[in-house]
Amino acid sequence: MAAVSKTRNMIEGFVRDGSFKWLLKNRNPFHEEFEEMKASPSAGKNWIHELSPVANIVVRRCSKILKVPTGQLQENFNAEAIDAIKDPSCYARNFLEYSCYKALSAYTQVSGYMDDRKFRRLTFDMMLAWEVPDAASQPTNTMDELVFPVTELGNHLVKLFYWEEPIKSSIFCLVSTYVIYRGWFSYVVGLVLAFIALFIVITRWFSRGREVDEFRVIAPPPMNTMEQLLAVQNAISQAEELIQDGNILLLKLRGLLLSIYPQASDRFAIALVIMAVFVAVVPMKYLILAVLLEEWTKYSPMRRSSTERLNRRLREWWFSIPAAPVVLEKVNDDKKKK
Known part of the structure; x- marks a missing residue:
């Protein structure tokens, strides 16, 4: 009985605290x-x-x-x-x-x-x-210093994706679409790998006889018992939040697949049928082009408002699906006091 009550309380907590975190960006307090x-x-x-x-x-x-x-x-x-x-x-x-x-x-x-x-x-x-x-x-x-070039590249791609600089985003979208349409994507990947290899060779040639720069790392101060407990508590809280989000996802997918919520399951099934028809009929190259154009233009100035409206409706639909049917029951304690 205690295990059932604990499970019920856990699911109730998922529904109450965690169901509205799904499909949102991971945000700390x-x-x-x-x-x-x-x-x-x-x-x-x-x-x-x-x-x-x-x-x-x-x-x-x-x-x-x-x-x-x-x-x-x-x-x-x-x-x-x-x-x-x-x-x-x-x-x-x-x-x-x-x-x-x-x-x-x-x-x-x-x-x-x-x-x-x-x-x-x-x-x-x-x-x-x-x-x-x-x-x-x-x-x-x-780690931030080591991956700084990758981070900068990611920031530039995010700016292009959100059309913060419309001219650059338009050029990138047109060039990438043309490359995929012409079937040159494999050549582009090969050129990038060749460029990296050439960069390594040139760097090795010009760095002969030079000492490697030292990478200085400042050792963190030792933590006392309270700081260690807080670190463990913080890590456990983050892991618990991830587990809760995963359980919410699995419970909602279970409800959709088993048609526990008919209206939401019907919409989900219709969407799957439409996707299946597109995948079966449209050639893969054009399907990839369509997905690329959809992803790269949905935050353009002309489509931003409609994209935000669609995302809001999708979130509202997802939030409307209960994670699990929960029935609260009072546990009667019939133990006699001694």
Whole structure:
């Protein structure tokens, strides 16, 4: 009985908390504040490069509580702290602790602060920020630097995909369509591989006798017990969220395939039939061209509004499908008290 109750509670939690996360971009709890900081005219001034992104968010909240700009808060810290505290090796952690202490001192002056959800959220996020206060202490920095060329290429492709520069996007769309239509895609891949090989040969030729540049990695400071517990808790929370999203997907697909929800299953079946007819009748080359043109032009200025409207309707349809039929039952405890 306990196992059944636990399973029921798990499914209920999936339906209540996780069903509306599917088909949305993966966003961490700080995503909205990151977007708000980027859109702010004073984003460059308020961003402290010594701090990690999470620490920047927490310091920004502290500055709002204290009603002073982030830059002014940093100036106050630099004026009050001694040189040993402002040492680069511990500057980020000390400044973060200074900001948190000031904000907590101001917050606790308000009556009923313990019942405030924002206060509890702030203290939890403070502990997360203390885990990685320094920008250089993040283990992802090394990876970010290594994959910087790939990241830049991806950013350019995203700009082309969302038509931030319409002329370049139009040229790229026309060229890629013509290459696939003419059957030159294999030649393009071969030219790219040959170019990479030529680049390696030229680099090797001109780097003879030269020492290889050292790659410096700043070792993160050792974590105490609380920081280790927070790191484990954060990892478990992320894994739990992924498992919940996967279970929501499987439960909804099960409902569609078993026709538990007839109206949604009918639409799903009609869409599959239309796709099957297209795949069977249209030649593969033209099918690929159609998919390419659809994907590369759906965010063009002429189609952006219709694409957003279609995506909104698809999300509404997906959200309308229950993950699983849930019936809440009260468990009667008939145990006699001794």
